Amino acid sequence: MSILKYPLKKVLPQSGIESLKRLRDNASIAWVKALVRFAFLRRVHYAFFSDAFDHEAQAVVEGQLRHVRNRSGVESSNFFLRRAVHRIEKGLIMQPRRDVFALDYIEQTVEAYSRSLDGSVDSYEICWAHDVLAAYFEMSATHPVINRARERFLAFKSPHDIADDLRHEGEGRVPFAAGDAVAPVSYASFTQLCMKRRSVRWYDGRAVPRQIIDQAVELAVQSPSACNRQPFRFIVFDDPQDIAQVSELPMGVAGFNHNFPAMVAIVGRMRAYPHARDRHVIYIDGALAAMSFIFALETLGVSSCSINWPDIPERERAATKLLGLEPDERIVMFISLGYAAHESLVPYSQKISLEEARVYGNFAATSV
DSSP: OHHHHHHHHHHSOHHHHHHHHHHHHHHHHHHHHHHHHOHHHHHHIIIIIOOTTHHHHHHHHHHHHHHHHHTTTOSSOOHHHHHHHHHHHHHHTOSSOOSSOOTTTHHHHHHHHHHHHTTTOOHHHHHHHHHHHHHHHHHOOOOHHHHHHHHHHHTSOOGGGTOGGGSGGGSOSSOOOOTTOOOSSOHHHHHHHHHHOOBOOOBOSOOOOHHHHHHHHHHHTTSOOGGGOOOEEEEEEOSHHHHHHHTTSSSSOTTTGGGOSEEEEEEEEGGGOSSGGGTTHHHHHHHHHHHHHHHHHHHTTOEEEEEOOOOOHHHHHHHHHHHTOOTTEEEEEEEEEEOBOTTOOOOOOOOOOHHHHOOOOOHHHHTO
16 A cells, blocks of 8 residues: 555546545454454465564574573573472472472483582572582482482582682571561552652763662562563663663664663563463563663652553564674663753553452352
């Protein structure tokens, strides 16, 4: 239609143009309805007529390949080891705790730990893995599989001999008592924080110290993630020339992106997962970390604005090149940040009501 639009304007009246648009829209709706009904048509459509999922599919398969390489401990984080150790942690806190568990992956976990000791894995991660494995082998009963893994593990030198100060409160990085679980921040105080936080698009031009940004990132990584894999990284831009280029990547910032003191790209890493079924977890975990990051900035006097990232092939390619992303990495979102200009306004942005947001499930009532 776009090719014929301007020639048709010369030969058809406006009513004729509108009729053609309606025909086009109706045909499009009919095709979508067909795609909804027939799986075969969907496969044909996205195989031959649409590249909407190509970049994500490439990132998924690249991630699977990189997961295998990552498992050998060649990077600063071993995602297989992180997941396995967290699974063991969950086994250690079970009530009642079983004397024998993790038989299907404990030997693989010790192998991943061994490779991480000789690789590039962060010392904090290695010490955590060591402490949890030590607790597991101390508490586990005798079993041929566990015995083999225990014997191999005990032959390794403790990483604490190198970094003894990394212990959690001097007791090791192992599961600990939840206590009364009362938050030190009151509901009223948190309400004020949530109500105060709004998307600020106009800043006063002051640079945000990197120490402030780092403090916010340190709290962002305290957010929960699937099996504690934390498959994300924060790429920070605070140079005006870099910001000028990066701020052109997302949509929805025209007219105010020239005043960003800093921008952050939250990037998910597919290599954390060996299965395509988990391809969306990077967005969940990245979004959880993003919200903690934004709240942390607020407590430090820094405002921010989350910026949606559209899945458009041309922009994906441009972002990959400019940010130097690896093939399995995908942008979750951008965030602009800075000190709010006193004279700037923010949208009221009415939020949905409690009744709109919350539904209590009741299977017994709905099955009657």
